[in-house]
Structure formats: structure tokens, C-alpha cells
Amino acid sequence: MIRIHLKFRDMPLKRKLYLCIILLIVVPLIITGFYLNNQFANLTLNKSSDIALQTLKQTRQNFDSLLADTNDLSLRILSNAQIQKFIKEDYNKALDYDRYYRDIFSWLNDLKGSKMVFDTISIIHGNKVLFQMGTLDSNVNSEHVERALALKGKLYWAVEGDKLYAYRRIMDFSKYGNDLGVVKINISEEAIYHFYQGINAYDASNLTLVDSAGTVLSSSLKNKIGHKYEPFDEMKRRISNRSDGFFSEKIGNTNNIVLFYRIAPTNWFLIQTIPESSFTPLKTTINTLLLIAIALCILFGFLFSLIQNSYLIKPLGKLRTEMAKLRTGNFNIHLNTESKDEIGEINQGFIRMTQQLKETIDDVYISKIKQREAELTALQAQINPHFLYNTLDSIHWLAMKHRNYDVSEQIEALSEIFKHVLSKGQPIVTIREELDFLENYMFIQKAKYGQRIRLMISADPTLMDYKTPKLILQPLVENAILHGLEEKLEGGTIDVRIDIIDNNVRFVVSDDGIGTDQKRINRMMSGGDGIQDVFALKNIDDRIKLNYGQEYGLKFRSKEREGTVVEVLIPLMT
Missing domain, CATH: 3.30.450.20 (PAS domain)
Known part of the structure; x- marks a missing residue:
């Protein structure tokens, strides 16, 4: 009995209300209805049989x-x-x-x-x-x-x-x-x-x-x-x-x-x-009258429950749903604030609290982003581009002099990579420059992986001069190599596709590697444990959403033993 009491006490309000209606109204009425129906049915059957x-x-x-x-x-x-x-x-x-x-x-x-x-x-x-x-x-x-x-x-x-x-x-x-x-x-x-x-x-x-x-x-x-x-x-x-x-x-x-x-x-x-x-016609008539009487009693009981559900339980459920959204970092809260009763006051208070919390988080988050950008700018400023280029150029010609052409080509590719990363402090580059950077990166990677890793690029030629935040494709390709293809003995293929969709630019990087647990990655992307394992993906998604809005960013799909697909959506920029 104590256990039943505790279970009833812990039930949601809606379930408690319906359970009380069922046990105290519906069940007694149904039992009474079955008994009366059985008596009337026998009487009707005997009378009809005698007439027949x-x-x-x-x-x-x-x-x-x-x-x-x-x-x-x-x-x-x-x-x-x-x-x-x-x-x-x-x-x-x-x-x-x-x-x-x-x-x-x-x-x-x-x-x-x-x-x-x-x-x-x-x-x-x-x-x-x-x-x-x-x-x-x-x-x-x-x-x-x-x-x-x-x-x-x-x-x-x-x-x-x-x-x-x-x-x-x-x-x-x-x-x-x-x-x-x-x-x-x-x-x-x-x-x-x-x-x-x-x-x-x-x-x-x-x-x-x-x-x-x-x-x-x-x-x-x-x-x-x-x-x-x-x-x-x-x-x-x-x-x-x-x-x-x-x-x-x-x-x-x-x-x-x-x-x-x-x-x-x-x-x-x-x-x-x-x-x-x-x-059944005569029996149905009697049953209909009986059912109408029972249905009216049940109807009034459920009308009462609907009123309670509409004005008490449903608003509380909606509030609970919005609170769950807040826990996932979604501040897009929709609650009815027209009501002036206690539920309406709670909703208004929760909305005010959410707005204040969002403003606080935005202030802290934006200040941290600006701090990271400042640190990156300071780091870039510490490196004299001319000194770096001259040094790499000297090493390049020294390798050429000694006919070490592989080292020469690697250093030349590395020089192009640094040039793209620094790009005079500009965060925006053309899609053509982003693809050139990716090809230089893969040239260096081929020295390690040889023919095990194959890169396929398919891009709309009309998009080459459009703008994109730099360092979008290279982290995704690197992620595909390290987490998708490196552990696969026979290697595999990375497919990079760039096209236009709904007046936006879409980057798609897919591989046929070992795949991973999609739900786990999305959970970590949402701020769960292990966020350091998806830092590259999270960084790209955060940068794009911060600059262009929540409708843009990164989508991740993967299936174990089949491969991974990553899509990045940015606005079309000239």
C-alpha cells in the first residue's frame, strides 16, 4: 500500500487526474453498465424469441x-x-x-x-x-x-x-x-x-x-x-x-x-x-439508452478533466518542455503570457529569466571569441611573414641544389599553406584559394599515406571567385583522414563537393571510412562530454553561426562501417 501511494505521488499531474477519473467514475459506470446490459439482453432475447x-x-x-x-x-x-x-x-x-x-x-x-x-x-x-x-x-x-x-x-x-x-x-x-x-x-x-x-x-x-x-x-x-x-x-x-x-x-x-x-x-x-x-436492433436500442446515460456521466467527468488539463496541466507541461529546451542551449522560448493567473505569472518570470540568462551568456561568449581572435592576431603578428617566406625559400633552393626534389616540393607546399593561413590577417578568402590550400595540404599528406588516401574534388566553376571563411575544408578533410580512413588498412576516398543550394554555398566532405556513432558526435557538438574530440567540427560550426546566423553551420551524418558525411552551409558572398 505504501509503495502504491509513493508511485501515485510521483506520477505526473495529468496522469493522476485521468487515473482518478478512470478509477472513481469510468470503472464503476462500466461495471454497472455490463450488469444492466446482461439483464436487459436476456430479457430482450427471451421476449423476441417468444414472438418469433x-x-x-x-x-x-x-x-x-x-x-x-x-x-x-x-x-x-x-x-x-x-x-x-x-x-x-x-x-x-x-x-x-x-x-x-x-x-x-x-x-x-x-x-x-x-x-x-x-x-x-x-x-x-x-x-x-x-x-x-x-x-x-x-x-x-x-x-x-x-x-x-x-x-x-x-x-x-x-x-x-x-x-x-x-x-x-x-x-x-x-x-x-x-x-x-x-x-x-x-x-x-x-x-x-x-x-x-x-x-x-x-x-x-x-x-x-x-x-x-x-x-x-x-x-x-x-x-x-x-x-x-x-x-x-x-x-x-x-x-x-x-x-x-x-x-x-x-x-x-x-x-x-x-x-x-x-x-x-x-x-x-x-x-x-x-x-x-x-x-440486435431491439438490443441495440436498449444498449443505446444505457450507453447514453453512462456516456453522459463519463462526458461530464472528462469535461472537468479537459478544463483542468487546458488551464493547469497543459500550461505546466508547456513550461516543462521549454525548460528542457533551455537545458540544451536553445533560448527560443515560446510561452503564453496573456493569462494573469498564477501560471501566467510563472511563464512571464521564466521568460524574463531566460532573456537575462541569454544576454549574460552572449556577453561572456562573445568576449571569449574576441579574446581568441585577439590572441590569434597577436600570434600572427609575432611571425614576420617576409622572414618566414625568405627562410622557406632558402631551404627550398638548398634542397633543389642538392637535387632533393621531394623535400623541395614539400617545403614549397608548406610555404603556400602558411601564406593561406596568414593571408595578411584576413579571415575571408575565395573558394579557389581555399581549394588551393586543400590541395597543398593533401600534397604533404601523400608523403605519409601515399596512394592509401585519395581526394576527389567536384566544384561548380562559377563559385571559384565567391568568398568563404578560411580553414573550412582542410579541418574536415583532416578529420576524415584521422578518424575515418587512417585505421582502415586499404585506405579510402575523400569526396569534396561544392555547389549552390537555395542561394547558399554548400560544402560537402564525405568519406568511405570506418564511420562513427552519429548520435554521440551530435551530443558532443551540443556541449556534452568529450567536446575536445570534436573541437575542429565545433570550431567551424561556431564561427559560421557567430558570423552568419543559426540557420547556417555544420551538419554531421555518419554510420559505423559505412562512412561519414559533413555538410557546411554558408551564404553566397561575392
Whole structure:
């Protein structure tokens, strides 16, 4: 408990505020909402299921009529005297067959009337179809015929493929116990489907008519007709002893409400499965009202937090961010000073303190720069250029006299280097002079490194007479040699590129050396530990920013084992 208290005490104000709102407002409301939602959901589901069941049971009369009509039709057929004679062939077959056939056809057509539920009516004797009316169906299933005969005149219902048939034994009225054959009536599945098609109003709902063994007699999914209804075995224990009802059942990966009623004479079941998600409209309405109430409570809590965040926490966070900028040496502070409350007074005080600190630092920094420039000028003044040039010239000719041409060329290059460094005390030279100085420096370095170090220079010819602070390129090339290529056994290439970008001059010095940790170098450039290791880079960056502004200066990019790129940007100066 003490540890939790200490952690809470050390949290940022914003996190404390939101944590209190969540624990004291949001969480209790969510728990209450879940409980109420569960209660309302169960009540809604039961009520909706009961309504759907009453709708489903409205189709019971259609099935009762179908069974009654089929029973009546089959009884009339088996008791018709003309059909009895036709089966027994008790007529002049050569003369009266067509007349009998037409009379029976006409009589059945009148008897059937407008009832489209009967698709085909067949009279079978033995394994032969003697008479047929409707869709051609010459198939005779001996097993079904025998079972119909065994039932002694009761209707026998059977499924053959995807078709539903009613069989009934035709007895010989003139001779007791003699069987003449069976009547086979094909019930139109499409007509049965129309019995319940209109009530299938729920999304993804399926209706299925199955017999007592679970065989599909009719279904809204036509490819299931004639096959075993897969969920029937799981449902059977729930529906076998009931005439109707509903229950929840998981079919596949979906939770469903199962509605059913029994068609008593045949022990068929009409089963409707409705995904629970289909009841969402009513459930959504209740949930919406509940969520609105919870959301309003949470809204007022967060409105309070937003006010606190806007007028207290956010200004403090902004102040903290600006203080972090100050630690990195960035004095570009932006704070709102319009507010007259305590936060506004703190912001005004911090801005005043920052301005005073910047003025103090600028005074000290500029005075140190001027002191260094004065020391450099004094040092340059101590060296008599004419004496230095004359001395180097004497040594040069002495080396020439003794035919030591390598020493002669090195001394000549060194003389040019001193001439460029001194340059009559002027800090600004042309880009051409800066490149000449760099080539003299590399001439001396080749005596040490030979062909291990290669220098490539690519400069826009139109820039040669433009001005640049002196000693920009040579320190960067020297840095590339010492820290990038010297430790690389096979050496490498230094590429120097000078071009114009956005009316500025850009110097780019890149090498393919061993590279270094870019973040570490940038951290040291910003004034971190180890600043002496990046003195040359820091010196160039400071000189340029001091003379031309913060938008100019040096950028450093490097990747270990790939190389380093240094860019220097100065204004275009004629």
C-alpha cells in the first residue's frame, strides 16, 4: 500500500487526474453498465424469441392442410372403381386403354384442382408405373413400395434424393387381402417452401423441415434437402418430448436461437435457427439508452478533466518542455503570457529569466571569441611573414641544389599553406584559394599515406571567385583522414563537393571510412562530454553561426562501417 501511494505521488499531474477519473467514475459506470446490459439482453432475447415462435407456429395450419389434402387425395385414388379396373386391366386393353387413361387423368386433374402442392401422381403395380400425371418420374423405389404395402393402407412418407413422396397401398375392393399396387404422390418442395418463406424475416435465419430421423424434407438452403440435418442429433434431446418451444444452441461458431414445433401426424419438425446477432436492433436500442446515460456521466467527468488539463496541466507541461529546451542551449522560448493567473505569472518570470540568462551568456561568449581572435592576431603578428617566406625559400633552393626534389616540393607546399593561413590577417578568402590550400595540404599528406588516401574534388566553376571563411575544408578533410580512413588498412576516398543550394554555398566532405556513432558526435557538438574530440567540427560550426546566423553551420551524418558525411552551409558572398 505504501509503495502504491509513493508511485501515485510521483506520477505526473495529468496522469493522476485521468487515473482518478478512470478509477472513481469510468470503472464503476462500466461495471454497472455490463450488469444492466446482461439483464436487459436476456430479457430482450427471451421476449423476441417468444414472438418469433408465435410467428413460426402460424405456418402449422398450412402443414395440417397439406397432410389432410394428401390423405384425402390418396384415399380417393385407391377407392376409385375406374382406377381399380385400370390396374387389374379389367377392360378391353386394345380398345379402352386410352379412354381409361384419359378419364383417370381428367378425374385426377379435377380432384387436384388448383392445388399446386402435388407435383406428380403415379400409380405403380409391381415395379412398373402404370399411370402418371405431372412431371415425368419413371423411377420406382422397390424398398419404399414394399414398406408402403406393409403399412396396410396407412400413408408412408419417404425422401428420394431431394424430393418428398407420399406412398399409399391400393387394395382390391373385390378381393380382400389382395394388393393392386401403390399410389405415389410427389409433394412439391417449392410449394412447401412457400408455406414458411414469408416468415423468414431475420438476417441469416434458416428454416428446415425434417422428419423424425432428421432427414431434411424442405429447407431455405436448397442444397441440404435430402441430407441429414447436422445439428439434429444435438437438438433431438431437447425437442423429442415437446410440441414446440425455443432454446439457445451453438451451431458451428455462431450462437443461435432455435425455434421449433412438431407436426403431430407425421412427427415432423419445422425448425428455425436465428443468429442471436439478428436480434440486435431491439438490443441495440436498449444498449443505446444505457450507453447514453453512462456516456453522459463519463462526458461530464472528462469535461472537468479537459478544463483542468487546458488551464493547469497543459500550461505546466508547456513550461516543462521549454525548460528542457533551455537545458540544451536553445533560448527560443515560446510561452503564453496573456493569462494573469498564477501560471501566467510563472511563464512571464521564466521568460524574463531566460532573456537575462541569454544576454549574460552572449556577453561572456562573445568576449571569449574576441579574446581568441585577439590572441590569434597577436600570434600572427609575432611571425614576420617576409622572414618566414625568405627562410622557406632558402631551404627550398638548398634542397633543389642538392637535387632533393621531394623535400623541395614539400617545403614549397608548406610555404603556400602558411601564406593561406596568414593571408595578411584576413579571415575571408575565395573558394579557389581555399581549394588551393586543400590541395597543398593533401600534397604533404601523400608523403605519409601515399596512394592509401585519395581526394576527389567536384566544384561548380562559377563559385571559384565567391568568398568563404578560411580553414573550412582542410579541418574536415583532416578529420576524415584521422578518424575515418587512417585505421582502415586499404585506405579510402575523400569526396569534396561544392555547389549552390537555395542561394547558399554548400560544402560537402564525405568519406568511405570506418564511420562513427552519429548520435554521440551530435551530443558532443551540443556541449556534452568529450567536446575536445570534436573541437575542429565545433570550431567551424561556431564561427559560421557567430558570423552568419543559426540557420547556417555544420551538419554531421555518419554510420559505423559505412562512412561519414559533413555538410557546411554558408551564404553566397561575392
